Amino acid sequence: MDFRLTPKQKAVKEMSRRFAREVIAPRAEEFERTGEHPYDIVSQMADLGMMGIPFPKKYGGGDGDWVSMTLCIEELARVDMLPAVILDVTVTGAAHALYLFGTEEQKQRWLIPLIQGKTLGAMGLTEPDAGSDVSSIRTTAVLVGEQWRINGSKQFITNTGLKNNSIVIVAAKTRRESDGKEVICTIIVPTDSHGYKVGGKYEKLGMRATSNHELFFDDCRVPRDYLLGDISKGFSYHMSSLQAGRIAIGALSTGLAQACFDEAFTFIRKRIKGRQSLFVSQTIPFMLADIAMRIELSRNMYLKAAWLKDQGENHTMEAHFAKLYASETATRIATEVLQIFSPHGCLEEYPIARFFRGAKLNEIVEGTSEMQRLIIARELLK
């Protein structure tokens, strides 16, 4: 057993931390206020190779691993969740699926620009009538000659409606040619496809600058060979992306929780030094001790899941544990830290309000907490 990071993993962590502090931190409040996508920040992240950390050099990647990828996500989220989410969705939602299941041609065409950061990817799974219950999706794909015709809609899809969003990896129901059976397939839909439309932007509780939209497929046409992998395995491809996404949400939540701790620690240290309140000096340190302990546990959990993924070993339970524990823990910590800040925490002057609003998101995306529990319980009963 060895809990230490390798020099390469440490270097990724330090590079990410420095970038987050020097480049993202001064702008974080602005993103939240304006809701604008940070094109310039994303392009700098790409220059640093963040989009390609776990992918091979031959596709423009960094030949690194998922431990490094998730360390990077944690460090970004430690300053602001926005860049971490953009990175997570591109890497786990789009690039990961293309890398694992795409043909060489598909990789050359779409994976490389994603890894180089020239484009951003999205994953289109959720629909108005299908959230946690993925098998209820209504979007259909029918092969007419050499083209897929896609009809239906998706909602809440992250990284869409941006000028650099190249593709959406879309889940759709189709009939298998061989036996006419209904299956879920996965199709790569370029955003300039005929019949692809992006709906209006949502006004959200938090994470206001992530670019989420409703998507409409109105007889959307894409060539036959844009199908990803096996026609019958679309469901499992999306599940595979979600599994990687869960580890990333574990890392993201850990970063957010650490951000809350950092803010609380600085705030409290000042108050204790000034002896402003005996109450603060006697009770808050216990809260901080518990918070620090829970963050450590969240971090160990996502790192273990990422490490198992790197070893090519089964990590279903570990990914669910990390996602469920770290996200709920981060929300709890954000709530506690807001309490520590008391009225100050309600002011936009401190980042706590932004962290608090964003925290809840992680309990919902990549499968709600309820879905995590359901799947963990099913695994236990196997």
Added chain:
Amino acid sequence: MDFHLSKEQEDIRKAAESFAEGEFNPDLISEWEREYRFPTAIWQKACELGFIGMHIPEEYGGQGLGIQENALVFEAFVARIRG
């Protein structure tokens, strides 16, 4: 980074588990509990087999291993307290 136990650690864990499985039984455990009795014989046996003092240097009669090995033995023993 490596989250796996080493081969030696796995062996220690398995040995501790089978020791606990063979020695602890519900009647015996409730007897210790009821009569406030320290399980001297089993303790002695555990000492002889090297389960006690995993992390103590060999020159003092321990196994000269680490806290991890010691913790694995503790966990394996306690996991069998229902006998």
